[in-house]
Amino acid sequence: MLAIERKNEIMNKLKTEQRVLVAELAKHYGVTEETIRRDLDKLEKEGCATKTYGGAIWGNSTKTDLSYTIRNKTNVDAKHTIGDLVSSLISDGDHIMLDDSSTSLYIAKHLKEKHKITVITNSIEIITELADVEGWTIMSTGGRLKPESLALVGAQAQAMIRKYHVDKAIISCKGLSADFGITDSSEYHSLLKQAMIHSAGQTILALDSSKLDKASFVKIENLDSITTVVTEQIPSDAWLAHFEEMNVKCIYPGAK
Amino acid sequence: MLAIERKNEIMNKLKTEQRVLVAELAKHYGVTEETIRRDLDKLEKEGCATKTYGGAIWGNSTKTDLSYTIRNKTNVDAKHTIGDLVSSLISDGDHIMLDDSSTSLYIAKHLKEKHKITVITNSIEIITELADVEGWTIMSTGGRLKPESLALVGAQAQAMIRKYHVDKAIISCKGLSADFGITDSSEYHSLLKQAMIHSAGQTILALDSSKLDKASFVKIENLDSITTVVTEQIPSDAWLAHFEEMNVKCIYPGAK
DNA sequence: TCGAAATGCTTGCAATCGAACGAAAAAACG
DNA sequence: CGTTTTTTCGTTCGATTGCAAGCATTTCGA
Numbered sequence: 154m155l156a157i158e159r160k161n162e163i164m165n166k167l168k169t170e171q172r173v174l175v176a177e178l179a180k181h182y183g184v185t186e187e188t189i190r191r192d193l194d195k196l197e198k199e200g201c202a203t204k205t206y207g208g209a210i211w212g213n214s215t216k217t218d219l220s221y222t223i224r225n226k227t228n229v230d231a232k233h234t235i236g237d238l239v240s241s242l243i244s245d246g247d248h249i250m251l252d253d254s255s256t257s258l259y260i261a262k263h264l265k266e267k268h269k270i271t272v273i274t275n276s277i278e279i280i281t282e283l284a285d286v287e288g289w290t291i292m293s294t295g296g297r298l299k300p301e302s303l304a305l306v307g308a309q310a311q312a313m314i315r316k317y318h319v320d321k322a323i324i325s326c327k328g329l330s331a332d333f334g335i336t337d338s339s340e341y342h343s344l345l346k347q348a349m350i351h352s353a354g355q356t357i358l359a360l361d362s363s364k365l366d367k368a369s370f371v372k373i374e375n376l377d378s379i380t381t382v383v384t385e386q387i388p389s390d391a392w393l394a395h396f397e398e399m400n401v402k403c404i405y406p407g408a409k
Numbered sequence: 410m411l412a413i414e415r416k417n418e419i420m421n422k423l424k425t426e427q428r429v430l431v432a433e434l435a436k437h438y439g440v441t442e443e444t445i446r447r448d449l450d451k452l453e454k455e456g457c458a459t460k461t462y463g464g465a466i467w468g469n470s471t472k473t474d475l476s477y478t479i480r481n482k483t484n485v486d487a488k489h490t491i492g493d494l495v496s497s498l499i500s501d502g503d504h505i506m507l508d509d510s511s512t513s514l515y516i517a518k519h520l521k522e523k524h525k526i527t528v529i530t531n532s533i534e535i536i537t538e539l540a541d542v543e544g545w546t547i548m549s550t551g552g553r554l555k556p557e558s559l560a561l562v563g564a565q566a567q568a569m570i571r572k573y574h575v576d577k578a579i580i581s582c583k584g585l586s587a588d589f590g591i592t593d594s595s596e597y598h599s600l601l602k603q604a605m606i607h608s609a610g611q612t613i614l615a616l617d618s619s620k621l622d623k624a625s626f627v628k629i630e631n632l633d634s635i636t637t638v639v640t641e642q643i644p645s646d647a648w649l650a651h652f653e654e655m656n657v658k659c660i661y662p663g664a665k
Numbered sequence: 666t667c668g669a670a671a672t673g674c675t676t677g678c679a680a681t682c683g684a685a686c687g688a689a690a691a692a693a694c695g
Numbered sequence: 696c697g698t699t700t701t702t703t704c705g706t707t708c709g710a711t712t713g714c715a716a717g718c719a720t721t722t723c724g725a
Binding site: 155156157158161200277280281284285290291292293294295296297298300303305309310313316 | 428430461462463464466533536537540541546547548549550551552553554556559561565566569572
Binding site for chain 1: 710711712713714720721
């Protein structure tokens with residue numbers, strides 16, 4: 154095993170799982186913890202990691218956008234489960250929109266089995282992820298680049314989204330609450346997702362269950378403006394009732 | 410076994426397996442590790458490999474995704490020279506456009522030292538290359554993705570370019586001939602570069618000298634619609650005279 | 666709340682192994 | 696046969712890793 158490979162793998166693990174533990178990595182690679190710490194030092198110098206006690210977390214902890222995802226230590230299994238569920242809602246030939254959330258990136262990975270999908274997205278990561286799928290049409294919104302999330306935002310991006318109409322929009326968010334509806338951490342995220350919702354026949358809101366009963370900073374829309382909620386575990390009875398009341402379908406593992 | 414054959418085989422192995430080990434290759438070809446290392450040096454200069462302790466990995470070690478365009482290893486040295494020359498034409502604070510050519514990708518790498526540049530590009534690779542530069546504004550055209558070049562094309566991309574006006578457009582092409590002007594291999598490339606030329610105060614045409622006296626399929630513009638030609642070696646007297654006549658400045662190494 | 670005990674972090678050192686360099690030998694080429 | 700390219704060899708240099716000692720942080724019980 155090349156040293157640089159280990160470092161890269163750790164970076165990928167960091168990116169997908171948001172955090173890593175020194176002891177765990179040392180055991181996994183069969184090296185001492187000192188070696189792992191030195192790897193993390195380098196990643197930190199490269200701006201990919203922030204060391205913490207016992208491990209490291211992804212990126213720069215001072216960024217507000219990231220602190221949310223870090224707090225919610227989003228677990229990969231949940232996102233794969235969600236990716237699988239959403240995939241079952243998409244048909245061959247569909248035209249869809251995907252936002253720039255990490256959940257959408259996982260969903261994109263799961264969609265690759267489909268045929269002749271047309272995707273519109275503002276996420277550079279999703280574009281590169283899907284670039285090599287045969288027979289698909291990938292379209293990118295224009296716009297200004299947010300370097301920390303590799304997302305395209307701004308009026309240009311919104312205008313592009315409004316120009317098209319797709320079968321399904323797939324979006325995620327930072328919080329969903331009965332009182333405040335669907336919320337996100339910033340204005341431009343919110344506006345973009347709003348635009349996607351309005352340009353789509355159906356909207357699929359994909360969120361891991363930790364987002365339930367959370368409210369973030371900016372409101373995107375009310376819950377009744379979306380078609381389907383997909384989550385990785387069965388919500389509370391109160392939420393199920395609320396979804397029913399709002400005429401929103403809710404998909405979770407084992408749901409009929 | 411010819412040395413060049415071995416080098417090519419190593420490159421293929423790198424491409425398919427993502428990494429190679431020096432010791433392993435030395436044993437396989439029955440040569441010393443020193444020889445393998447020199448092969449890897451060459452591959453690295455051509456942009457195909459990144460050397461590491463004990464071996465080499467494909468592409469750029471720090472970036473997660475591998476560069477498609479960089480595989481086109483033709484004239485790497487020339488492109489670095491051109492990148493350097495073009496860089497000297499750009500001032501801090503400039504607003505520029507970059508097309509999706511591999512030459513532009515190299516230019517982008519050389520521009521990173523500048524401050525507060527605003528870049529508009531239709532190349533996904535350039536976007537990811539420049540994403541981490543502090544203080545820059547990166548904007549992407551929207552459009553349909555051409556997977557083989559990771560470029561955004563189509564009416565959407567052109568419309569976005571037309572909406573803005575920048576100080577300098579930097580483009581490349583497939584051929585430049587006295588009779589047919591600037592040409593490229595496809596309609597959508599041509600239209601996009603046309604749009605960039607019209608949206609810029611100055612246009613810098615960057616091309617390695619192998620493109621001179623070649624004509625490709627679709628005409629972009631006449632030579633007189635651009636401001637400056639940058640190339641990596643001094644053109645023939647005939648071309649220098651032609652540039653003069655057309656009122657086009659020509660930059661090459663050693664030019665005053 | 667305070668103060669160990671436990672756990673994790675940093676640093677210096679040494680051993681190992683790959684990399685870089687130069688010179689000489691071998692092979693390829695005209 | 697002379698020249699150029701390729702390869703090898705030996706030495707020196709630098710990178711990586713593990714170990715151990717000392718310091719810092721967290722945790723937990725009193």
